[in-house]
Amino acid sequence: MxxxxxxxxxxxxxxxxxxxxxxxxxxxxxxxxxxxxxxxxxxxxxxxxxxxxxxxxxxxxxxxxxxxxxxxxxxxxxxxxxxxxxxxxxxxxxxxxxxxxxxxxxxxxxxxxxxxxxxxxxxxxxxxxxxxxxxxxxxxxxxxxxxxxxxxxxxxxxxxxxxxxxxxxxxxxxxxxxxxxxxxxxxxxxxxxxxxxxxxxxxxxxxxxxxxxxxxxxxxxxxxxxxxxxxxxxxxxxxxxxxxxxxxxxxxxxxxxxxxxxxxxxxxxxxxxxxxxxxxxxxxxxxxxxxxxxxxxxxxxxxxxxxxHDAEGFAEEFAEGSLDPRWVAPDSEPASVAEFDSEGGLRFLSWGEATDVLCTRVKDFVWLADADVEVAGAIGLRLDDRHWCAVIFEGGRAHATVQIGDIRQQLGSIDLGTRTATLRVSTTPPATAPVPFGYAGPDDVVLSVLRDGEAIEIARLDGRYFSTEVAAGFTGRMLAVGAPSRDGVVRRVTYRPVPD
CATH class of the missing domain: 2.115.10.20 (Glycosyl hydrolase domain; family 43)
Incomplete structure (x- = not known):
């Protein structure tokens, strides 16, 4: 190598x-x-x-x-x-x-x-x-x-x-x-x-x-x-x-x-x-x-x-008829969550819960992941079913949603007026100074949509909310993909580490 x-x-x-x-x-x-x-x-x-x-x-x-x-x-x-x-x-x-x-x-x-x-x-x-x-x-x-x-x-x-x-x-x-x-x-x-x-x-x-x-x-x-x-x-x-x-x-x-x-x-x-x-x-x-x-x-x-240095990403078009072993489902089975589209990509069978997604493990501190979606789709970051965020596309609009504990909130949206979209979730070093002059969590989580190759930020979140010290438990961050409609298709997912 x-x-x-x-x-x-x-x-x-x-x-x-x-x-x-x-x-x-x-x-x-x-x-x-x-x-x-x-x-x-x-x-x-x-x-x-x-x-x-x-x-x-x-x-x-x-x-x-x-x-x-x-x-x-x-x-x-x-x-x-x-x-x-x-x-x-x-x-x-x-x-x-x-x-x-x-x-x-x-x-x-x-x-x-x-x-x-x-x-x-x-x-x-x-x-x-x-x-x-x-x-x-x-x-x-x-x-x-x-x-x-x-x-x-x-x-x-x-x-x-x-x-x-x-x-x-x-x-x-x-x-x-x-x-x-x-x-x-x-x-x-x-x-x-x-x-x-x-x-x-x-x-x-x-x-x-x-x-x-x-x-x-x-x-x-x-x-x-x-x-x-x-x-x-x-x-x-x-x-x-x-x-x-x-x-x-x-x-x-x-x-x-x-x-x-x-x-x-x-x-x-x-x-x-x-x-x-x-x-x-x-x-x-x-x-x-x-x-x-x-x-x-x-x-x-x-x-x-x-x-x-472990800095390998992946690009997946879900065209093989079987999932790479990296993909798993929380409290469900991949076959119950999604099915392969005949033209490539995945259609998702349910929506509304943090378990209606396929996940793969996040391996890097600074990274970005894109989902190319058609009609409807979502990509986000999941720590558990009460600590997650996502950028979601449906009806020509993309919006950012976050759940922290019992609070779920939509943070912003953008009208794309298109049938397809590229959605992005990424992390970046924190913008604030450390304690005592700031709060400086581990990172910031950014939810974006790409337009003409340029990332348009919809929401930025404090990464502390997606840490074990806040959420508790024994797991770690997962990259999650899904779709709010069975008419939607996630055609392609890419994940790329970014040097920090």
Whole structure:
């Protein structure tokens, strides 16, 4: 890959640049031969659990979504930050295994699927109703026994610790009553367990402190998957809490060994911007670190890898008859939201709710996206169903609409008098100074329409309203497209990062 003038690509340290940017949290990784596979949680969006492939740990390509049938991801309870939570991806005895939690179908327990090809198809699910909670892990002992380890949790009492039991993967039955294992180093919200057999020891790694600014990674080791486990004296082994590091909330890590015997780790982090308390808008992203082993304990080396600057856009005309795996639907299915037009583009089947859209993850701080629409169409920015904005075209007019909490307002409009339009949503650095001389959110969000190739601004919004610190939850910004009429067609969507 080379840039426009033929120079080598710009390289960025893995300490500050994610390997998978945008809303891709709770990374879990495995290697088979020279191939690495990486999967993520995805919450209310379907298809769910995006999966990526790499040969070098540095450049990643999405190869699909693991849960692409509703039998695998039951709809159940809808809403922001429901759905698919933290997971574990492993390869054992010729099969890829994926264990996860569907909070929208919580009482069914953990969900386990398998595949021989990580691009799919993945099997029908096996449910584990004896294991209620989140963040399941699978590991296998030398005799082939599989152990399920998870964080016991309900939404009344809260977290109740890390439990484990051997499991029959064919039926989902626990082979003995579940029992406690290592409960962490003493911080709140010990969750996200992963277990590893390394040399003659078993290691259990947790996320502790919550997935906000106090997030961290802790570890312990013992003689078997059951323990007893000895806590690392230097816990937390990895954190950015109480620091000025540009990447915060780091945690929920997973280890992988390279073909030459080295080690690496993936972990989530956020990149807050703007005035205090800092606002992260892209969601929790996936980062990469090298790992050294010192006195039998892993040590993260964050800047070990040089990454190509992740600045790739896309142009999509929806002419293939199948959607790129980047497109997902909140609390719905893409096939229920839109259908392909015979002349190219998409027609949308419903309108009126923030779920009547197709979405793709925003990956950049400064970017612009255009939608070429005919008769009717819309493009906007979505954080959840109560925090979104869009520029909407219908009846020859384009108008800007925003919803913040319970307040929905039309901000402005322009009469185009045309049957077609190019609508734009973009972000730009904030126009105001930081606190105490201004408010300086992470950015401004601009809603525009193009006329004769020139962008005419309809509305400009404070980007803080589309951040996790304002809206809460576990997701990130999504680019959303739809149409207020079945007569409308979204012919083409383009997305382009802009250097900041």
């Amino acid at each position: 080379r840039d426009a003038v033929g120079a080598p690509p710009q390289l960025v340290s893995s300490e500050i640049q994610p390997i998978v940017s945008g809303f891709h949290p709770d990374p879990t990784i495995c290697r088979v031969g020279d191939d690495y596979y990486l999967a993520h949680s995805s919450f209310e969006y379907f298809p769910a659990a995006p999966i990526f492939h790499s040969r070098d740990l540095v450049t990643w390509t999405q190869i699909g979504n693991i849960l692409d049938r509703r039998t695998q991801f039951r709809a159940g309870t809808a809403g922001p930050s429901t759905g698919i939570y933290g997971s574990t991806l492993r390869h054992h005895d010729g099969r890829f295994w994926f264990a996860t939690t569907n909070v929208s179908d919580f009482e069914s327990g953990q969900v386990i699927v398998w595949a021989t090809d990580p691009a799919g198809p993945w099997s029908d699910p096996v449910f584990v109703p004896e294991a209620i909670g989140i963040d399941p892990d699978l590991c296998w002992d030398d005799d082939g026994t599989c152990y399920l380890t998870w964080h016991v949790l309900d939404f009344t009492v809260g977290g109740q610790g890390i439990r484990q039991a051997p499991i029959d993967l064919k039926t989902g039955a626990l082979l003995e009553p579940h029992y406690p294992v290592w409960q962490g180093s003493g911080m709140p919200m010990a969750e996200g367990p992963h277990l590893y057999r390394i040399d003659d020891s078993w290691y259990i790694m947790l996320a502790e402190g919550g997935t906000e600014r106090g997030h961290c990674v802790t570890i312990a080791r013992g003689p078997s998957p059951r323990g007893p486990f000895e806590s690392f004296p230097g816990n937390p082994m990895f954190t950015h809490r109480s620091s000025s590091h540009p990447v915060q909330n780091v945690g929920h890590a997973d280890l992988v060994q390279t073909p030459d015997g080295d080690w690496a780790a993936v972990y989530l982090g956020v990149r807050p911007r703007g005035s205090t308390p800092g606002f992260h808008v892209l969601g929790r992203e996936t980062f990469l670190a090298g790992v050294d082993w010192i006195d039998g304990w892993p040590v993260f080396r964050e800047g070990r890898f040089d990454l190509p």
